[in-house]
Amino acid sequence: xxxxxxxxxxxxxxxxxxxxxxxxxxxxxxxxxxxxxxxxxxxxxxxxxxxxxxxxxxxxxxxxxxxxxxxxxxxxxxxxxxxxxxxxxxxxxxxxxxxxxxxxxxxxxxxxxxxxxxxxxxxxxxxxxxxxxxxxxxxxxxxxxxxxxxxxxxxxxxxxxxxxxxxxxxxxxxxxxxxxxxxxxxxxxxxxxxxxxxxxxxxxxxxxxxxxxxxxxxxxxxxxxxxxxxxxxxxxxxxxxxxxxxxxxxxxxxxxxxxxxxxxxxxxxxxxxxxxxxxxxxxxxxxxxxxxxxxxxxxxxxxxxxxxxxxxxxxxxxxxxxxxxxxxxxxxxxxxxxx
Amino acid sequence: xxxxxxxxxxxxxxxxxxxxxxxxxxxxxxxxxxxxxxxxxxxxxxxxxxxxxxxxxxxxxxxxxxxxxxxxxxxxxxxxxxxxxxxxxxxxxxxxxxxxxxxxxxxxxxxxxxxxxxxxxxxxxxxxxxxxxxxxxxxxxxxxxxxxxxxxxxxxxxxxxxxxxxxxxxxxxxxxxxxxxxxxxxxxxxxxxxxxxxxxxxxxxxxxxxxxxxxxxxxxxxxxxxxxxxxxxxxxxxxxxxxxxxxxxxxxxxxxxxxxxxxxxxxxxxxxxxxxxxxxxxxxxxxxxxxxxxxxxxxxxxxxxxxxxxxxxxxxxxxxxxxxxxxxxxxxxxxxxxx
Ligand SMILES: CC(C)[C@H](C(=O)O)[C@@H](O)C(=O)O
Ligand SMILES: CC(C)[C@H](C(=O)O)[C@@H](O)C(=O)O
Numbered sequence: 001x002x003x004x005x006x007x008x009x010x011x012x013x014x015x016x017x018x019x020x021x022x023x024x025x026x027x028x029x030x031x032x033x034x035x036x037x038x039x040x041x042x043x044x045x046x047x048x049x050x051x052x053x054x055x056x057x058x059x060x061x062x063x064x065x066x067x068x069x070x071x072x073x074x075x076x077x078x079x080x081x082x083x084x085x086x087x088x089x090x091x092x093x094x095x096x097x098x099x100x101x102x103x104x105x106x107x108x109x110x111x112x113x114x115x116x117x118x119x120x121x122x123x124x125x126x127x128x129x130x131x132x133x134x135x136x137x138x139x140x141x142x143x144x145x146x147x148x149x150x151x152x153x154x155x156x157x158x159x160x161x162x163x164x165x166x167x168x169x170x171x172x173x174x175x176x177x178x179x180x181x182x183x184x185x186x187x188x189x190x191x192x193x194x195x196x197x198x199x200x201x202x203x204x205x206x207x208x209x210x211x212x213x214x215x216x217x218x219x220x221x222x223x224x225x226x227x228x229x230x231x232x233x234x235x236x237x238x239x240x241x242x243x244x245x246x247x248x249x250x251x252x253x254x255x256x257x258x259x260x261x262x263x264x265x266x267x268x269x270x271x272x273x274x275x276x277x278x279x280x281x282x283x284x285x286x287x288x289x290x291x292x293x294x295x296x297x298x299x300x301x302x303x304x305x306x307x308x309x310x311x312x313x314x315x316x317x318x319x320x321x322x323x324x325x326x327x328x329x330x331x332x333x334x335x336x337x338x339x
Numbered sequence: 340x341x342x343x344x345x346x347x348x349x350x351x352x353x354x355x356x357x358x359x360x361x362x363x364x365x366x367x368x369x370x371x372x373x374x375x376x377x378x379x380x381x382x383x384x385x386x387x388x389x390x391x392x393x394x395x396x397x398x399x400x401x402x403x404x405x406x407x408x409x410x411x412x413x414x415x416x417x418x419x420x421x422x423x424x425x426x427x428x429x430x431x432x433x434x435x436x437x438x439x440x441x442x443x444x445x446x447x448x449x450x451x452x453x454x455x456x457x458x459x460x461x462x463x464x465x466x467x468x469x470x471x472x473x474x475x476x477x478x479x480x481x482x483x484x485x486x487x488x489x490x491x492x493x494x495x496x497x498x499x500x501x502x503x504x505x506x507x508x509x510x511x512x513x514x515x516x517x518x519x520x521x522x523x524x525x526x527x528x529x530x531x532x533x534x535x536x537x538x539x540x541x542x543x544x545x546x547x548x549x550x551x552x553x554x555x556x557x558x559x560x561x562x563x564x565x566x567x568x569x570x571x572x573x574x575x576x577x578x579x580x581x582x583x584x585x586x587x588x589x590x591x592x593x594x595x596x597x598x599x600x601x602x603x604x605x606x607x608x609x610x611x612x613x614x615x616x617x618x619x620x621x622x623x624x625x626x627x628x629x630x631x632x633x634x635x636x637x638x639x640x641x642x643x644x645x646x647x648x649x650x651x652x653x654x655x656x657x658x659x660x661x662x663x664x665x666x667x668x669x670x671x672x673x674x675x676x677x678x
Contacts, residue, residue, distance in 0.1 A: 072516055080516060106555070107450040127483060132520035138487040140521040144466060148477040175568065177411055177419060181471035182479040208575035215554055215579035216445070229514065233572060236547035240554030 001030050002292065005059045007038040009068025011266025012276035017068045019278040019332040020285050026336040029289065029297045033066075034058055038081065040071035040266075049088075050081035056088070059257060066288055067261045068281060071268075079130065082261070086123050091252035091259055092150065093157040094123040096235050097287070103309035104243040104318055108218060115241045117214075118165075118223045120158040121231025122186075123252055125150045128228050146182040146227060151189040157253060158225040159197045170194075170223040172204040173230060186227055211237060235263075246317060249283035251291065260288035274327045277315040279305070282335075304338040311338075340369050341631065344398045346377040346390075348407025350605025351615035356407045358617040358671040359624050365675040368628065368636045372405075373397055377420065379410035379605075388427075389420035398428070398596060405627055406600045407620060410607075418469065421600070425462050430591035430598055431489065432496040433462040435574050436626070440618075442648035443582040443657055447557060454580045456553075457504070457562045459497040460570025461525075462591055464489045467567050485521040485566060490528040496592060497564040498536045509533075509562040511543040512569060525566055550576060574602075585656060588622035590630065599627035613666045616654040618644070621674075643677040650677075 006021070008014040021033065036055035043050040050070065059065050065085070072080040086094070097118045100109055108115060131143040155172075162170040172190040176183040187204055194202035205213070207230045214221065214234070218241050226234055239248040245264035252259040262281035270276055282305060289298035313334045316325040326334065345360070347353040360372065375394035382389040389409065398404050404424070411419040425433070436457045439448055447454060470482040494511075501509040511529040515522040526543055533541035544552070546569045553560065553573070557580050565573055578587040584603035591598040601620035609615055621644060628637035652673045655664040665673065 083517070107446040107452065111446040111449060113446065127514075127518050127521075130517070130519070132518060134520060134524075140485045140524045142483040142485075142518050142521040144481040144483055146479045146481075175466075175571075178422070178469070178568070179466050179471060179481050180469070181473060182466075182481040185473075185479045208571050211550070211572050211576040212579040212583060215576060216583060229517070230572070232514075232547050233550050233569070237550040237554060237576065240551040244551060244555060 001032045003032040003034055003062050004064040004066055005036045005055070005062045006033045007036050007055070007065060007067040009266065010040045010071040011069060011268045011271040013039070013068025013070070013266060015272070015274055015328055016262065016276050016278035016281045019328050020282050022332050023282065023301060023335055024285065027297050027301050027339060029294060031294075034062060036065070038067065038070065038085070040073055040081065043073045043081065048078075049084050051085070059089070063257055064288065064292070065257065065259045066285060067259060069262050069264055069266045071266045083128060085259060086252050089254050089257035089259070090124065091254035091257060092123050093154045093253040094121040094231065094235075095119070095161070095251045095253060096121075096238070096248055096263075098238040098242045098248055100242060101247055101306065101309050103312055103314065104247055105320075106241065106243050108241055113219050115218050115238075117218065117221050117238050117241070118161070119231060119235045119238055120154060120161065120223060120225045121235060122150065122154040122226070122228045124228070126228035144179075144182055146185050148185060148189060151186045152193070155190050155193045155225055158223060159193055159200065162200055162223040163197060167200060167222040169201045169203065169221065170225065171210075171221060172202070173207045173210040173224055173226045173234065174204065175207050175230070177206060183227065190225065207234070210234065214238065214241065243318060246277045246280050247283070248280055249287050251284065251287050258291060260284045260291075274329060275316055276328050277317050278328055278331065300339060301335070304335045307338045308334045340371045342371040342373055342401055343403040343405055344375045344394070344401045345372045346375050346394070346404060346406040348605065349379045349410040350408065350607045350610040352378070352407025352409070352605060354611070354613055354667055355601065355615050355617035355620045358667050359621050361671050362621065362640060362674055363624065366636050366640050366678060368633065370633075373401065375404070377406065377409065377424070379412055379420065382412045382420065388423050390424070395427070402596055403627065403631070404596065404598045405624060406598060408601050408603055408605045410605045422467060424598060425591050428593050428596035428598070429463065430593035430596060431462050432493045432592040433460040433570065433574075434458070434500070434590045434592060435460075435577070435587055435602075437577040437581045437587055439581060440586055440645065440648050442651055442653065443586055444659075445580065445582050447580055452558050454557050454577075456557065456560050456577050456580070457500070458570060458574045458577055459493060459500065459562060459564045460574060461489065461493040461565070461567045463567070465567035483518075483521055485524050487524060487528060490525045491532070494529050494532045494564055497562060498532055498539065501539055501562040502536060506539060506561045508540045508542065508560065509564065510549070510560060511541070512546045512549040512563055512565045512573065513543065514546050514569070516545060522566065529564065546573070549573065553577065553580065582657060585616045585619050586622070587619055588626050590623065590626050597630060599623045599630070613668060614655050615667050616656050617667055617670065639678060640674070643674045646677045647674045
């Protein structure tokens, strides 16, 4: 049986991961799970990347990491564990799909505007290199790096994905009117790659204009590809369109290793209370099953989740207040009862 | 009588400026206007900053520039005229106020969520310096600069403004979890300045999280202060919340010169047709009147505008389709008839 690495994460991580793995178990998903030690809790034990050498080796052997949310340790020299993981394994494409979910009310769902947007974000470069320093006591500088091969790999991935899902449109967002050289390079690569995909409608938009249009006409977009930081911002905006990060799956795609994760916070205030919402992690897990070719399991679980949400079953953080909230375990049971 | 410089701009600029000045005239605004030559059309005549030396001198003498939208000339070495103007006169704070307007429907107004957000954006630093180059054929680098005095002046301005308007909250948005040094400096200055304003509720938020919250709970924000590019993106997002850039005033505040402007596009496709919407430019003009202490004129014009919109009078780009659209001149006349 295929084995994958699982890191439960910090805060609410363990309880939502347990809920998701229970759902996978009930769905008879043909996977075996190898638990690995990654997270703020590992950092606190003295491992400054937030992971043990064993964890790293296991992940490199198995190729797939399924992870819960992780807290970023505080301190100036310290890097986010999520970012370290993405960089360590060159997972160059961060892919997040935002779809209207019946049962999760937003101003857009109420207005009858359907959302179906996939953001593909370059995941390694830009100012995420953390190449920064103080030139004097008063002047700070950060280097923003954009490379042709780095842009090429994520843009090619985005076009392949767009073709596979028969996207209506693939849009490159950028600020090439100001960052004419760096974003200019990213846009140039996009336009070059677009020539190989005449079947797809490819266009570009300035990132600020994109953000205005995402809140006025979000249904006109489909696949959007961006550089790292702009992609980070646009991803969260799009998460808001469908109800928040609690409903947004995330996949970090590399040639050798892929990471599927929940990207919402670790919610320390409610950790251990069995009331957290496992939906984002479950949606990430469903994406992972598809990636592994386990289409039947993925579809069965996804249908059960969508049906459960439609029924109005919800944890305390969302849903119709006139239907009382269930806890994490009950939410998972409601899903498995809908297989 | 106080004299100010007026640049009509490109595309629809001249016709919306004429409409606004007609409204000012009917309102007996005690101002005299000195027309100056700035815009893409001036660039095309061979002035590579997009302005004539006479224009520059007039503006420096008068201290106030009221301007229509301007087109950015194409080409790698060429800078945006708007950005050049902001930099030339060190207008360090870009202030945009986004308020729900009755008669301008959005998903938020339909859901009964009121918007009243002022974005104060640092207007000079960040990657807007345009310090970029190719290191090799494949690697582009841009320098992002954040300085203490630059951050200080805009943050102090934001706090003063927040105090004057008795803001419910002033929020610093940043990405200091990744750009620990540059955005860390901006955040540090914010926290330092906040100590001098114990009457104000000051807090900070990561910029991606802000964008998620702006589309889910926009009514929880009031004044938001940010670095340049993040501020650019968040400004447009907020414009979308109230119906688009056609309804968003903009002021560039410096110690010696202030620029009040419409920041939407020049809409070359409809230029000269007398159908463009002058609302954003008029709102910017109203902000300018307040800045000049002309409170009575400002209030009279603002009330007339708000009442006109509420009546359902609209240009072709917005409003209730069952009420037929008016042209630019008629829109201005409807406003003056409501004085
Ligand atoms: C936690 C943070 C470092 C991270 C990022 O900026 O990439 C997060 O916002 C995300 O989107 O996954
Ligand atoms: C036109 C462009 C250079 C400008 C900017 O990026 O500042 C615009 O987006 C704005 O917000 O005024």
